[in-house]
Amino acid sequence: MHWNSLAEFLAMGNHGFYVWGSVLVMAASMLAEPMLLRRSRSRLLARLLRQYRAEQTEARRQRAANPGRSRD
Amino acid sequence: MTNRVINWFRYASPQTFYPLAGKLIPCFWTLAGIFAVVGLGIGFLLAPTDAQQGEGYRIIFLHVPASWMSMFIYLVMAFWAAIGLAFHTRLSGMMASALAPTGALFAFLSLWTGALWGKPMWGTWWVWDARLTSELILLFLYIGFIALQAAIDDPRRADRAGAILALVGVVNVPIIYFSVKWWNTLHQGASVSLGKAPSMAAQMLWGMLFCALACWMYSIAIALMRVRNIMLERERHTEWVRALLAQAE
Numbered sequence: 157m158h159w160n161s162l163a164e165f166l167a168m169g170n171h172g173f174y175v176w177g178s179v180l181v182m183a184a185s186m187l188a189e190p191m192l193l194r195r196s197r198s199r200l201l202a203r204l205l206r207q208y209r210a211e212q213t214e215a216r217r218q219r220a221a222n223p224g225r226s227r228d
Numbered sequence: 229m230t231n232r233v234i235n236w237f238r239y240a241s242p243q244t245f246y247p248l249a250g251k252l253i254p255c256f257w258t259l260a261g262i263f264a265v266v267g268l269g270i271g272f273l274l275a276p277t278d279a280q281q282g283e284g285y286r287i288i289f290l291h292v293p294a295s296w297m298s299m300f301i302y303l304v305m306a307f308w309a310a311i312g313l314a315f316h317t318r319l320s321g322m323m324a325s326a327l328a329p330t331g332a333l334f335a336f337l338s339l340w341t342g343a344l345w346g347k348p349m350w351g352t353w354w355v356w357d358a359r360l361t362s363e364l365i366l367l368f369l370y371i372g373f374i375a376l377q378a379a380i381d382d383p384r385r386a387d388r389a390g391a392i393l394a395l396v397g398v399v400n401v402p403i404i405y406f407s408v409k410w411w412n413t414l415h416q417g418a419s420v421s422l423g424k425a426p427s428m429a430a431q432m433l434w435g436m437l438f439c440a441l442a443c444w445m446y447s448i449a450i451a452l453m454r455v456r457n458i459m460l461e462r463e464r465h466t467e468w469v470r471a472l473l474a475q476a477e
Contacts, residue, residue, distance in 0.1 A: 157273060157274070158273060158274055158275065158276060158277070159273070165272075168283040168284065168286065169277070169282040169283035169284065170282075170283075171282060171283050171284030171348050174284055174287065174344040174345065174347060174348050175283065175284060175286050175287055175344075177344050178287045178290050178291070178340070178341040178344045178345070179290065181337070181340055181341075182290050182294065182337050182340075182341065185333055185336075185337065186333075186446060189329075189330065189333060189450060190449075190450060190453065193450065193453045193454055193457065194453075196457060197453070197456070197457050197460075200457055200460055200461060201460070201476070204460060204464055204469070204473055205473055205476060205477070207464070208470065208473040208474070208477075209477070
């Protein structure tokens with residue numbers, strides 16, 4: 157271990173602001189990116205599922221209106 | 229003679245790649261976590277103080293991996309763009325689009341950590357010298373690529389236009405890399421390069437390499453996550469996505 161105390165570690169030899177400023181922004185953005193991607197994925201899936209259901213309902217309605225005919 | 233030949237082209241089709249990517253993502257996240265803990269542990273807890281820069285040099289464990297990734301992701305992105313342009317493979321354009329935002333993020337992080345390193349060491353956040361300016365151009369190339377693709381509705385045309393921009397921009401990557409040799413700059417020369425012994429303590433080197441590996445694994449995991457979203461969006465009218473949706477119901 158290079159450090160003698162936590163305070164020394166946090167001070168980073170008077171360069172704490174620069175070192176921790178780098179660490180904080182890099183860590184925050186590398187945590188935010190996967191979280192945003194997960195959120196956009198669940199939104200996308202919900203939207204596609206909604207469209208899919210609407211199409212299925214529409215297809216059933218068409219079949220009920222024109223019995224004996226194929227959809228196209 | 230064996231008849232069992234693996235058909236690698238099978239994985240070039242979105243419907244086989246999609247589930248494969250889904251299985252690989254957790255593996256890459258695990259590796260990214262392990263490498264990050266090891267790299268940051270060595271870099272921030274074990275590595276000695278730098279003789280010239282004191283403790284402030286520890287920004288290197290973030291700055292160098294971010295800069296390497298920003299350049300490397302651009303090369304990979306341009307590679308996929310070129311493959312897509314030449315062979316019209318569906319997956320290639322999607323891969324290029326999936327890489328661009330992460331590349332842009334690393335270019336930004338490289339500039340951010342560089343500014344925070346420059347201030348205590350050079351006395352300035354920013355100078356218009358070759359290394360810094362060419363890295364800023366790299367960030368603009370990424371943003372330009374994303375904006376160009378977003379401005380074109382037809383994904384195939386967006387892929388082609390983006391591919392040309394990405395390929396023209398490739399010339400910037402060697403300019404960034406060799407800028408510290410070709411011009412007089414405030415930026416220090418390469419600490420690690422092929423063909424000569426690294427000019428740094430072993431612990432510093434290992435810390436940096438593990439942090440770089442962590443960024444690699446992170447980039448692969450993120451790119452796979454994003455490419456899966458792009459696949460679903462673009463292929464939403466195809467049979468395989470509809471089958472997937474039918475299953476989810």
